[in-house]
Amino acid sequence: MKFRTLEELLSLCEQSGRSISDIMIENQAAESGNTPDTEFMRMAEYYAVMKEAVQKGLTQDTTSRSGLTGLDAQRVQKFNEQGEACLGDIAGTAMAYALAVSEVNASMGRIIATPTAGSCGIIPGVFVSAQSRFGWDDEHLVRGLFCAGAIGYVIANNSFVSGAEGGCQAEVGSAIGMAAGAMVELRGGTPKQAIHAVGLALKNTLGLICDPVGGLVEVPCIVRNGFGAVTALAAADMALAGVRSVIPSDEVIQVMYEVGVSMPEKHRETAQGGLAQTPTGKRIIDELRRKDQ
Amino acid sequence: MRFKDVFAIIGPAMVGPSSSHTAGAARLGRAARQLLGCQPEQVVITFYGSFAETYKGHCTDLAIVGGILDYDTDDSRLVTSMEDAEKMGIQITFKVGFGNYGHPNTANIVLKHGDKELTMKGASIGGGNIEVSKVDGYDVRFTGNYSTLVITHIDRPGMLAEITGLLQREGVNIGHLSLDRKGRSGEALTVIEIDNPITSKLIQELQEMQQVKEVRTVELMKRG
Structure with missing residues (x-):
């Protein structure tokens, strides 16, 4: 790849007058040795899986093996349809879709890790809901995935994208940053605005710990995907409106790394702290252990 | 990266x-x-x-x-x-x-x-x-994102040159290579990530090399 930082990515865009997704597709083809079309087709298949997962989560039983979670997406979607959502229809739908994909994941269904399974609902939630609202074709959204991927590539290589290494900020936080930046490009914003959206979004999840109850990707992971979709839309709107990330986005990524490294192990996916060790969290762990034996 | x-x-x-x-x-x-x-x-x-x-x-x-x-x-x-x-x-x-x-x-x-x-x-x-x-027991480093050759061979001068020479003749490009041994002049393990798919011809030629004891492969990516 010809870029390591968001600043380098931005200067590639500005020198050539092209979008982040264009730069990513070209670099990806160079890295794999395949044609840009081949790489595009592969991403298109992934987008199809994302759309299937949204549909599945909205229509099928998503009760997880543990029985702890499931069907929340359908509850939220029904509430949206009644015109009751405080968020309004747009953000409410993104939230429902994100919950849907995340519940499919928890019930051992097929999803695309973006960047991880724990955070797999955010990008589909934002993308699939925006597609129907704005009437975009699939190709536009597939380009958006390359844009999101470019941002994620920088975050992953300068910080991390796994909860075990950097806490939930690394998973859900990264996905929100990726979705926000991609949404800016999809809406016709500049690469610079897209990069600002990443910094704005990441700042809002710094320090978020990974504390899954019973070690399962369920509580609080699923609802954090729902919240994440809404936050991504908010960050995209701020950036499109001209709000800047005063601390440059690359520096925010460095902060995420610093915060993640100093996070105690109990708050990095081990289920030894946070929500996992509340009285209810512990009771759930006990019950699951008994069920296993 | x-x-x-x-x-x-x-x-x-x-x-x-x-x-x-x-x-x-x-x-x-x-x-x-x-x-x-x-x-x-x-x-x-x-x-x-x-x-x-x-x-x-x-x-x-x-x-x-x-x-x-x-x-x-x-x-x-x-x-x-x-x-x-x-x-x-x-x-x-x-x-x-x-x-x-x-x-x-x-x-x-x-x-x-x-x-x-x-x-x-x-x-x-x-x-x-x-x-x-x-x-x-050998220290290695590979990711499964590339076709990977895992070669057990005798630890002696020139071994690596012979292996990479063969890869060169076959037009195979190396992405990453690691080599480790447990002691001097015993056995060594070389792990090579390559950009090309692994062919049976390549495996056979490696196996025919005199001081190669075993050739194993890891191929985790779907090839379309």
């Missing part, structure tokens, strides 16, 4: 619930299976760190066994891998490991078939990506 391309970030397509604990674990299992070269009869899996804490909840056990049965990350049979293995008469033991393990999501896999045995240690480093750090 730990993450090489856009599909290390968007992807893999996988069965939930966790890219580190399910998809990464399946890929670790599959790498070990391919190194053994056949279906094992006995499997001993030791989990460390976060793997050890949460392997049941994340279905890491199902995923790693699925991988050992050669199932890919998005194979819906991962859900039934434990029953599948039982039907095939494969004996599986899980252990929890202690001590220095490096990465928080680490597993050690021992596979046996007859008198063939393979020990592999690796970590799931996030987003379904893996890093293998030990094979049969």
